[in-house]
Amino acid sequence: MNQELLKLDQVSKTFRNDKGHAIQAVKEVSFRVMRGHSIGIVGESGCGKSTLARLITGLTPLDAGEILLEGNRICGLSGKAQRQVYRQIQMVFQDPYSAISPRMPVGTFLTEGLVHFGMISRKEAGKEAERLLQMVDLEPQLSQRLPHQLSGGQLQRVVIARAISIHPKLVILDEATSALDVSVQEQILELLVRLQKEYALTYLFIGHDLAVVRSITEEILVMKNGAIVEKLPAKTLVRDAREDYTKQLLSAVFSVREFQEP
Amino acid sequence: MAILELEHVSVSYDGQRHAVDDVSFSVEEGEIISLVGESGSGKSTLLHCMQGLLPKSAAARGKITLFGENMLELSEDRRRRMRGEQVAMIFQDTGRYMNPIARVGKQFTGYLKLHLDKSREELLELERQMLEKVHLYDVDRVLHSYPFELSGGMRQRVGIAIALSLHPRLLLADEPTSALDVTVQAQVVKELVQLCREECATIILVTHNMGVAAHISDKIGVMQNGKLVEWGSARDVIRHPQEAYTKSLLSAIVELDDEQFLCR
Numbered sequence: 001m002n003q004e005l006l007k008l009d010q011v012s013k014t015f016r017n018d019k020g021h022a023i024q025a026v027k028e029v030s031f032r033v034m035r036g037h038s039i040g041i042v043g044e045s046g047c048g049k050s051t052l053a054r055l056i057t058g059l060t061p062l063d064a065g066e067i068l069l070e071g072n073r074i075c076g077l078s079g080k081a082q083r084q085v086y087r088q089i090q091m092v093f094q095d096p097y098s099a100i101s102p103r104m105p106v107g108t109f110l111t112e113g114l115v116h117f118g119m120i121s122r123k124e125a126g127k128e129a130e131r132l133l134q135m136v137d138l139e140p141q142l143s144q145r146l147p148h149q150l151s152g153g154q155l156q157r158v159v160i161a162r163a164i165s166i167h168p169k170l171v172i173l174d175e176a177t178s179a180l181d182v183s184v185q186e187q188i189l190e191l192l193v194r195l196q197k198e199y200a201l202t203y204l205f206i207g208h209d210l211a212v213v214r215s216i217t218e219e220i221l222v223m224k225n226g227a228i229v230e231k232l233p234a235k236t237l238v239r240d241a242r243e244d245y246t247k248q249l250l251s252a253v254f255s256v257r258e259f260q261e262p
Numbered sequence: 263m264a265i266l267e268l269e270h271v272s273v274s275y276d277g278q279r280h281a282v283d284d285v286s287f288s289v290e291e292g293e294i295i296s297l298v299g300e301s302g303s304g305k306s307t308l309l310h311c312m313q314g315l316l317p318k319s320a321a322a323r324g325k326i327t328l329f330g331e332n333m334l335e336l337s338e339d340r341r342r343r344m345r346g347e348q349v350a351m352i353f354q355d356t357g358r359y360m361n362p363i364a365r366v367g368k369q370f371t372g373y374l375k376l377h378l379d380k381s382r383e384e385l386l387e388l389e390r391q392m393l394e395k396v397h398l399y400d401v402d403r404v405l406h407s408y409p410f411e412l413s414g415g416m417r418q419r420v421g422i423a424i425a426l427s428l429h430p431r432l433l434l435a436d437e438p439t440s441a442l443d444v445t446v447q448a449q450v451v452k453e454l455v456q457l458c459r460e461e462c463a464t465i466i467l468v469t470h471n472m473g474v475a476a477h478i479s480d481k482i483g484v485m486q487n488g489k490l491v492e493w494g495s496a497r498d499v500i501r502h503p504q505e506a507y508t509k510s511l512l513s514a515i516v517e518l519d520d521e522q523f524l525c526r
Binding site: 215234253 | 300301414443444445446447448451470471472473474476477496497500501510511512514515516517518519520522523524
């Protein structure tokens with residue numbers, strides 16, 4: 001298990017606005033993710049965490065540096081090679097309703113990836129959709145429904161099932177539980193941990209809620225203004241935080257527990 | 263003295279199901295109240311109907327007495343005069359409620375002019391004071407900006423400044439910090455509470471964030487499926503919740519010192 005799956009080496013990305021001003025969204029970011037582990041990235045709006053995710057998936061081309069998946073370069077690819085990367089890295093975003101066409105039945109959406117990559121035939125798709133729904137604790141009958149007929153929590157389960165269906169090596173979860181109610185969030189976090197164990201998945205979990213990110217990761221990278229300012233073990237995050245910015249993030253959490261304990 | 267009293271208030275959007283179902287409580291002057299609950303629990307609907315902001319298709323029953331007036335029977339004209347000076351409201355994203363093609367200063371002045379008979383200079387001075395109170399010190403830049411030129415945190419501070427500029431006695435706040443970053447949220451929540459305490463204004467805050475509610479409120483109401491299932495002092499609700507639903511909400515919150523899901 002102790003193999004390196006993903007490696008980022010000095011990755012940078014600069015955007016230019018229409019007036020020609022440069023904004024460096026990601027600055028010389030380097031880190032490694034071991035197979036079967038989950039790494040968290042925390043930071044506030046505009047810190048570059050989502051851009052970083054898009055660089056890893058190849059949705060946004062990078063300016064400098066290198067990204068390796070199992071030792072192979074996955075940046076600067078195009079065509080067939082790029083499509084193979086999409087198969088190995090899947091993403092789950094914050095709003096499931098924007099991830100699926102409003103007129104596409106849930107079952108079709110679920111098996112789209114499998115059919116596209118030729119992993120199953122169209123004939124098998126119906127049965128496979130039902131199996132995938134059960135994998136994420138949903139009723140197989142939901143397969144015929146349209147997205148608006150499902151709750152946000154149910155649909156996020158569907159999106160997660162689709163991401164995992166094609167056996168990706170890495171799953172990037174970008175604020176995947178941020179729009180959900182706390183009780184639903186808890187269920188989705190539990191689901192993610194169960195799936196990770198069952199399918200030996202590797203997660204990159206991006207979020208702004210330190211407590212949530214910490215709950216399902218082993219290591220946390222704190223990002224600010226495009227750069228990683230601190231790497232911390234998730235378990236001892238509070239104790240080990242040294243950087244002012246990390247401490248600031250920690251102190252901004254409104255804890256309920258401190259009111260419960262006398 | 264109770265400034266607001268709800269008696270058996272029910273609201274329905276379709277004539278069948280109740281978005282708010284038989285809710286009663288009263289609020290004393292100067293109290294900070296939080297209404298918590300999950301999406302669809304009716305907490306925002308309840309807040310909107312206190313100020314007569316429900317759509318025409320919605321039917322409200324029961325009685326809402328605010329400063330001695332029955333809000334559900336009040337004419338639109340009287341209600342409009344209450345807004346601003348007696349009751350003000352802030353929303354999740356102030357930017358969305360502002361005119362995108364008018365500068366902040368123009369909109370601020372327009373709002374004040376509706377209620378105050380003062381010269382341009384006096385209004386500008388009031389705007390300056392209010393913006394400084396919400397820690398926006400670069401006043402000229404803020405007033406000359408269009409809403410989209412400000413960050414989310416700045417826009418929300420502008421919203422608070424406008425809402426509090428006429429010294430309302432009651433502030434209704436619907437998820438006012440939910441769209442903000444955690445560090446900004448902490449600052450804005452604290453500023454909001456401090457300002458209202460200074461003015462002895464009453465706040466009714468709708469939030470899904472139990473942590474924020476626990477930190478700032480005197481009383482907490484928990485809503486589920488349109489019903490007010492629990493109501494009490496913040497301390498009692500957080501420490502000794504009576505309802506199973508409140509307990510489940512509290513236990514679902516992920517805390518920094520929890521055992522990790524990974525290890526369970």
